Amino acid sequence: MNTLFKNLRVGRHMLRNRVVMAPMTRSRADDTSGVPSGLTAQYYAQRADAGLIVTEGTFPSAMGKGYVRTPGIHSAAQIEAWKRITAAVHAKGGLIFLQLMHTGRISHPSLLPDHATPVAPSAIAAAGKVFTATGPQDFVTPRALQTEEIPGIVEQYRLATRHALEAGFDGVELHAASGYLPEQFLSSGTNQRTDRYGGSLANRARFIVEVLTAMTQEAGGDRVGIKIAPEMGFNSVSDATPEQTFQYLVQRIAPLNLAYLHLARTKSAFDYRALLRPLFDGALLYGGGLDKAAAQSLITDGHVDAAVFGSSYLANPDLLQRFSIDAPLNTPDRDTFYSAGPNGYVDYPALENA
Template identity: 70%
Template sequence: MNILSTPTPLGRYTLRNRLVMAPMTRSRADNDTGVPSPLAATYYRQRAGAGLIITEGTQPSAMGKGYVRTPGIHSAEQVQAWKEVTDAVHAQGGRIFLQLMHCGRISHPSLLPDQATPVAPSAIQPAGKVFTASGPQDLVMPRALMTAEIAGIIADYRLATRHALEAGFDGVELHAASGYLPEQFLSSGTNQRNDQYGGSLPNRARFILEVLAAMVAEAGGDLVGIKIAPEMNFNDIHDAAPQETYRYLVEQLSPLKLAYLHVAVYKTEFDYHGMLRPLFAGAYLQGGGLSRDSAAAALEEGRADAAVFGSLYLANPDLPQRFLQDAPLNTPDRDSFFSPGAQGYTDYPSLEQTA
C-alpha cells in the first residue's frame, strides 16, 4: 500500500490517510453577506475522502475581508451555512478544519464595512491589485492599527474559533502566510511599529502567538493548526532574515501544543522543511507543488506526516482513489478558479463518472 493511503495522528484525531486538501479561495460566497454558497456543501462533500480538508480562507470579522465573494464566520447566518458543509463532510466520514484568514492591508474600501480603510501593522502601501465586485482595483494605503485596537482583533479570532466549533468544524487553522495580517506583523518589511508589536523579532512574532493562544484557549491546542509559507513573498511581503524569523516563530509554538504545523514552500533553495520539522512536536504538513511521488518520498523519508495538495484536489474530488490506482488526473481549469457558479467547482468528474 502507498504510504499516502495509511492513517496518521493529527491532534485529537487519527486521519484515515495522509492526503490533505489545501485551503483554496474559490470566491463562491455571497458577496454582501459572506454566507457560503449552497454549492459549498457539495464541493467539500465530494472531496471528503481526504484525510483532512482545510477550507478556503474565511474572515474572522467583516474587516478581515480581502477578496470578492469570500466567506466569513462572524454571523449566525454564516455559521448555519457552514454547518451544512460540516454535516455533509462528516456524513462521508471526513475531517474538516476551517482556515481563519484576515487579509489586513490586502483589501479595498469597497470590500469593507462603510468603505473603511484596510488595516495593517504599519501604513505601508502594498504594490498590486485586489479583486473586487467591480473588477481589479489598486491596493490602497492601509491605516496603521493603534496598539489598543489589537486586542479586539485577537478577540475576533477567538470568537471566530468558537463559531467554527459551533458550526461543527473539527478544528481551525490560522492563516499566517500569503502576506495577510499575521504575516504583515511578522515580517520586517511590513512592520515598522515601535510598540510591543514591532521592532524586535519577539515583538513582531507577538501578534501571531497571541492570536494562537486565544484560539487555543477557545478550542484546545489539539484542534488548532497554523499555516506558514517562508519566502513565498506573495502580496508584496518580504522579511530581512526569513530563516531566523521562521525558526524563532516555530520554536515559540511548543507551549501551545498545536495539532499541526502546515508549511508551504515555493521557489526557495533553502530547506525550510529540514530546519522546521525537528522543531515541532505535532503533525507536520508539507505543501507546495507536490506530486504523488514527491509526496510519498517526503513521507517515507520522515520529512512530513501528511502531504497537502491544492489545485490537484480542486480538479480531482476523488484524489486518494486516483493516487491509489495510479489513474489519470483531471486538469485544473484555471479560468474558473474564482468565478461564481458550479462550473469548475462541483462539476469535475470522478473516476466512476468518467467510466
C-alpha cells in the same frame, strides 16, 4: 502498503490517510453577507475522502475580508450555513478544519464595512492590485492599527474559533502566510511599529502568538493548526532575516502544542522543512506543487507526516481513488478558479464518469 494511505494522528484526530486538501479561495460565497454558497456543501463532500480538508480562507470579522465572494464566520447566518457544510463532510466520514484568514492590508474599501480603510501593522501599501466586484483595483495605503486596537482583533480570532466549533468544524487553522495580517505583523518589511508589536523579532511575533493562544484557549491546541510559507513573497511581503524569523516563531509557538504545522513549499533555496521540523512536536503537513510520487517519497523518508494538495484536489474530487490505482488526473480549469456558480466547482468528472 502505500504510506499515503496510512492513518495519522493529528492532534485529537486520527486521519484515515495522509492526503490533505489545501485551503483554496474559490469565491462562491454571497458577496454581501459572506454566507457560503449552497453548492459549498456538495463541493467539500465530494472531496471528503481526504484525510483532512482545510477550507478556503474565511474572515473572522467583516474587516478581515480581502476578496470578492469569500465567506465569513462572524454572523449567525454564516455559522448556520457552515453547519450544513460540516454535516455533509462528516456524513461521508471526513474531517474538516476551518482556515481563519484576516487579509489586513490586502483588501480594498469597496470590500469593507462603510468603505473603511484596510488595517495593517504599518501604513505601507502592498504592490499590485486587489480583485473587487468592479474588477482589479490598486491596493490602498492601509491604516496603521493603534496599539489598543490589537487585542480586539485577537478577540475576533477567539470568537471565530468558537463559532467554527459551533458550526461543527473539527478544528481551525490560522492563515499566517501569503502576506496577510499575521505575516504582516511578523515581517520586517511590513511592520515598522515602535510599540510592543514591532521592532524586535519577539515583538513582531507577538501578534501571532497572542492569536494562537486565544484560539487554543477556545479549542485546545490539539484542534488548532497554523499555515506558514517562508519567503513566498506573495502580496509583496518581505522579511530581512526570514530563516531566523521563522525559526524563532516556531520555537515560540511550540509550547502551545498545536495539532499541526502546515508548511507551504516556496521557491526559496533554503530548506525550511529541515530547519523547522525538529522544533515542532505536532504533525508536519507539507504542500506546494507536489505529485503523488513526491508526496510518497517525503512521507516514506520521514521528512513530513502528510502531503497537502491544492489544484489537483480542486480538479479531482476523487483524488484519493485516482492515487490508489495511478489513474490519470483531470486538468484544473484556471478560468473557473474564482468564478461564480457550479462550473469548475462541483462538475469535475469522477473517475467512473471520465
